[in-house]
Amino acid sequence: MMRGGAVVDSMLVNAIEAAGTDIIMSVPCNMIAGILDEIQRRQLKHIPVSREEEGVGIAAGAALAGKKPLLLMQNSGLGNSINAILSLTKLYRFPLFLMMSHRGSIGEKISAQIPMGQAVPVMLSSLGIKHKSITHPDGIADLEAFIGKAFTDCCLHAALLSRELWSEEI
Numbered sequence: 001m002m003r004g005g006a007v008v009d010s011m012l013v014n015a016i017e018a019a020g021t022d023i024i025m026s027v028p029c030n031m032i033a034g035i036l037d038e039i040q041r042r043q044l045k046h047i048p049v050s051r052e053e054e055g056v057g058i059a060a061g062a063a064l065a066g067k068k069p070l071l072l073m074q075n076s077g078l079g080n081s082i083n084a085i086l087s088l089t090k091l092y093r094f095p096l097f098l099m100m101s102h103r104g105s106i107g108e109k110i111s112a113q114i115p116m117g118q119a120v121p122v123m124l125s126s127l128g129i130k131h132k133s134i135t136h137p138d139g140i141a142d143l144e145a146f147i148g149k150a151f152t153d154c155c156l157h158a159a160l161l162s163r164e165l166w167s168e169e170i
Contacts (some may be wrong), residue, residue, distance in 0.1 A: 005166050007033035011140045012099075012161070013042065021070045021097070023047065023062045025055035029074035031101035031163060036072070041052070050060040050063035052077035063094035075100040075160060076113065076118045085156065086127065095151045098158035102133065107163045111116035124158055131158040134165055 012035055016024070019170050026036055039046050049055040056077045059069035078085075078100065089096050103110070104117015124131040132139070132146060143159060149156035 005034055006038075006138055008140070008166055009038045011137060012143070013038040015140055015143040015147060016070060016099070017042070017044070018144045019097075020068050020151060021147065022161050023059075023067045024070045024072060025049050025058050026072040026145065027052055027055065027074065027077055029101045031074070031103065031166070032072055032099075032162065034166075035097075035099075036075040043160075052081035056084035056089055059096050060092070060094050063096070068095060068149075070097045070099060070147070072099045072153070073101075075102050075104070076116045078120055078123060079116060082123075082127070084101050085129075089156060089159060090128075093154045096152045096156050097147045097150045098129070098156065100158060100160050102162045105162055107167075129156045129158050131160060133160045135162040136165065139165075 024039060025047045027031070027049055028036065047058060049058065052071065055071040055073065059071055062069045088094070102113065102117060102120070104113035108114055108117060121131065121133065134140060134143065145155060146159065
């Protein structure tokens with residue numbers, strides 16, 4: 001059997017592309033490095049940013065220009081970007097999909113990641129952001145439609161990508 005890493009990265013980028021995403025902002029994280037490599041390999045429109053709220057601002061401008069933006073980041077970045085997300089994206093109903101590595105969940109080796117990892121699903125719910133946790137490659141199957149819904153409904157949606165996702169055998 002093939003190790004899941006590269007296959008999972010390709011499946012995730014397939015869903016991103018198929019949903020009509022046409023601009024991707026990212027803040028790097030080791031868990032999403034393969035996704036970023038696949039985005040670069042496919043030469044998709046990608047803007048690396050240094051902070052998550054910078055990505056939210058660029059996404060808002062892109063949405064005003066009729067684009068379908070996605071912000072790829074670590075879940076801890078949600079804490080950094082809540083004000084921009086709520087006072088800009090949510091208030092003005094700009095479409096944005098947040099795809100986040102879920103640090104601090106099962107198998108986390110850095111104890112400082114755990115509190116935010118536990119809080120993020122609750123935070124997303126309390127902020128009214130529809131979200132999915134993807135823990136197995138089978139969960140990627142409906143991701144295209146979920147991303148697309150953020151664009152068609154002009155709202156925020158998010159996916160938390162669990163470390164388990166890359167450890168599965170395919």
